[in-house]
Amino acid sequence: MTQAAMTLAEKLVARAAGLDIVRPGEVVTAKVDLAMMHDSGGPRRVAPMLQRLGAAVWDPDRVVVISDHYVPAVDAESAGILDLTRKWVKSAGVSKFHDMQGICHVVLPERGHLRPGMFVVGGDSHSPTGGAFGAYMFGVGATEMCGVLVTGEIWLRVPETILLHWRGKLAPGVVAKDMILAMCAKLGMDGGRYQAIQYAGDTIGMLAMQERMTLSNMAAELGAQAGLIAPDGVTSDYLLSVGVAPDMIDTAYWQTDAAAGVAERHDFDAASLAPMVAAPHSPANSAAVTEHKGVAIDQAYIGACTGAKINDLRMAASVLKGRQVATGTRLLIAPASARTTAEAAADGTLAALTEAGAILLSSGCGACAGYGAGVLAENETCIASTARNFKGRMGAGSSKVYLGSPYTVAASAVLGRIADPREFLA
Secondary structure, eight states, X not given: OOTTOOOHHHHHHHHHHTOSOOOTTOEEEEEOSEEEEETTXXXXXXXXXXXXXXXXXXXXXXXXXXXXXXXXXXXXXHHHHHHHHHHHHHHHTXXXXXXXXXXXXXXXXXXXXXXXXXXXXXXXXXXXXXXXXXXEEEEXXXXXXXXXXXXXXXXXEOOOEEEEEEESOOOTTOOHHHHHHHHHHHHOTTXXXXXXXXXXXXXHHTSOHHHHXXXXXXXXXXXXXXXXXXXXXXXXXXXXXXTOOGGGOOOSSSSOOXXXXXXXXXXXXXXXXXXXXXXXXXXXXXXXXXXXXXXXXXXXXXXXXXXXXXXHHHHHHHHHTTOOOOTTOEEEEOOSBHXXXXXXXXXXXXXXXXXXXXXXXXXXXGGGGTOSTTOBOTTOEEEESSSXXXXXXXXXXXXEEEEOOHHHHHHHHHHTBOOOTXXXXX
16 A cells, blocks of 8 residues: 555544554544534534533635424424524524425435535444445534534544445346445444445446435444445536536546545345345344345335435336225335435326325425324334434334335235335336
């Protein structure tokens, strides 16, 4: 390894720290390009801290606030949280406020706030989603976010890089959600060791942008700090489509140098991968769908930042078109953003879903985080396209949640039991 060779993670941290070279284990202070908060962990948590400190936001133009957890308000408490959020944004001078426009991890790139080379912190555990765009993005708690809001800086230990290398072409009906569940099964929920995961290989290059977001999003379920994908033409095309200026998109430099060393490498074969399902109560409890076929379900849920983007809805529609949701089973659809809903309405995706019997919900975190419509009653069983199936997360503690791709969730809704989507796509 030559002295100047660095991984993508090291390059991103070095830039933020104002250094030419960094090495794993070093502690650096990084300047934050952007801080993202939502209504649940944002203003209602940090505003009292800022008030006690008598401090103001260091740069309101570098702060993005998105309301997604308590939307739409279902009671006085949630209405009060949203009211506080709206008032704080105005008083703090934050102009980048996306109110009830969708889930933060989808809205942030959708509105052109991310690009390669950025160093970003988010007030949510699934903030590694930003790594799909070649940005170093990770989640922080309210206390750390308060520090960032006051100083514009945060310290971190330079991470090691864990390379997750995929080769080959995915079979029909097998998608990024199946890939990440397979990785969770192999590495476990602490396999990322709070280091930087980088997804690489020819399989990754073939994935659409929103599929890459699924992988980076669930780096959190692997226990990583960041989930990175080196930017390429797919990244550039997406960013141009959402209004990022061409001169702000650098895909050449933000790559792992050939001579750079990584701490670990794990290899995966995409061609041999089957649709995966995670059984209760952990994403790491994943196996091929054939291991769980026939498990009866009460509810199928397509939602969350992980599983309700436009490509996710189109997957579900391809299974559901011309079919009906099984009697006694409910299928709930919560699109990841308002723009997703509009796009799905324009291209016929929503019609295919609702004609099959799906119930359309508002955009937001919803049942994935245990809020609002879609939460489960005692002893109910659900299969969901969400990222997590922890005990009690989607409702009653006795409920059971299985995880699968939108293909698998839709197929299961048709049969009223966990099903192999490949049988519907032949």
